[in-house]
Amino acid sequence: MSAQILDGKATAAAIRTELTERVSALKARGVTPGLGTVLVGDDPGSHSYVGGKHRDCEQVGIRSIRRDLPGDITQEDLEKVIDELNDDDETTGYIVQLPLPAHLDANAILERMAPEKDADGLHPTNLGRLVLNVSAPMDSPLPCTPNGIVELLLRHDIHLRGKNVLVVGRGVTVGRPLGLLLTRREINATVTLAHTGTVDLERHLSEADVVVAAAGMPGMITAEHLKPGAVVLDVGVTRVVDPETGKATLRGDVAQDAAGVAAWLSPNPGGVGPMTRAMLLMNVVEAAERQ
Numbered sequence: 001m002s003a004q005i006l007d008g009k010a011t012a013a014a015i016r017t018e019l020t021e022r023v024s025a026l027k028a029r030g031v032t033p034g035l036g037t038v039l040v041g042d043d044p045g046s047h048s049y050v051g052g053k054h055r056d057c058e059q060v061g062i063r064s065i066r067r068d069l070p071g072d073i074t075q076e077d078l079e080k081v082i083d084e085l086n087d088d089d090e091t092t093g094y095i096v097q098l099p100l101p102a103h104l105d106a107n108a109i110l111e112r113m114a115p116e117k118d119a120d121g122l123h124p125t126n127l128g129r130l131v132l133n134v135s136a137p138m139d140s141p142l143p144c145t146p147n148g149i150v151e152l153l154l155r156h157d158i159h160l161r162g163k164n165v166l167v168v169g170r171g172v173t174v175g176r177p178l179g180l181l182l183t184r185r186e187i188n189a190t191v192t193l194a195h196t197g198t199v200d201l202e203r204h205l206s207e208a209d210v211v212v213a214a215a216g217m218p219g220m221i222t223a224e225h226l227k228p229g230a231v232v233l234d235v236g237v238t239r240v241v242d243p244e245t246g247k248a249t250l251r252g253d254v255a256q257d258a259a260g261v262a263a264w265l266s267p268n269p270g271g272v273g274p275m276t277r278a279m280l281l282m283n284v285v286e287a288a289e290r291q
């Protein structure tokens with residue numbers, strides 16, 4: 001058996017085509033959506049992700065607003081940039097690329113953003129709406145990676161009602177909000193959120209119908225851990241540098257042999273990453289449509 005591919009690259013391309021039409025309709029009404037990005041420092045991964053976000057914007061007709069800031073910026077100066085974007089009429093929504101350098105208080109920055117301009121769905125108000133179940137998709141933004149995972153599954157006709165889903169990793173951008181999203185009534189999955197303190201992870205893995213690996217531990221989930229026929233989403237990304245050549249490669253949390261046991265597998269790269277970017281565009285378009 002070889003797993004069928006949850007093709008995030010192709011699915012994201014289809015979503016971008018749909019969004020291009022919605023952007024054209026907005027422009028016909030005199031509204032041009034704009035995405036702002038705030039990038040602090042020179043982390044190569046963050047630079048590459050932000051560059052990708054602006055390329056996507058260009059493709060679908062969204063205006064790009066970019067603030068690239070030095071790695072030693074103070075909290076006060078970063079807050080000034082946030083205030084400017086909150087007040088900027090051309091910026092429909094914006095993101096602060098994470099992680100921020102350690103000397104900055106990321107939670108305070110997220111909290112300072114205007115919730116209606118939070119294109120990542122990570123402002124406490126928007127996460128709170130997710131908890132309170134008041135955010136139908138059109139009312140407030142959903143976090144991009146969790147929403148991208150749900151969209152990727154639905155567009156491959158995979159439904160989670162009654163399924164046991166194991167999410168490995170409790171990070172703020174993926175694991176925690178994903179657990180909240182999947183337990184909503186319209187999705188109705190039963191979710192276990194595993195983390196570094198979980199006892200007997202192997203038993204949880206062997207019982208899961210769906211595994212979402214977002215731990216950032218390269219190759220930690222192998223074929224022998226999985227229930228035959230499981231749906232596996234590989235979200236974690238680790239930049240591994242070869243000590244001899246100095247060349248960096250990206251590695252996911254799921255080992256290659258998982259394809260021999262799983263029914264469906266999202267590749268990494270080419271799975272959830274492109275969906276994260278597509279959901280960001282979707283949040284900006286929806287924010288513009290709400291205005």
Ligand SMILES: Nc1nc2c(c(=O)[nH]1)N[C@@H](CN(C=O)c1ccc(C(=O)N[C@@H](CCC(=O)O)C(=O)O)cc1)CN2
Nearest residue numbers: 048049095096097098099120144269270271273274276
């Ligand atoms: N403010 C945010 N910061 C971060 C988020 C986020 O959603 N909001 N998530 C990640 C990084 N990220 C987006 O910012 C992201 C990561 C990966 C991809 C992606 O498309 N990856 C490609 C491979 C890319 C490559 O080859 O370099 C793939 O999976 O195919 C998109 C977005 C942390 N920070």
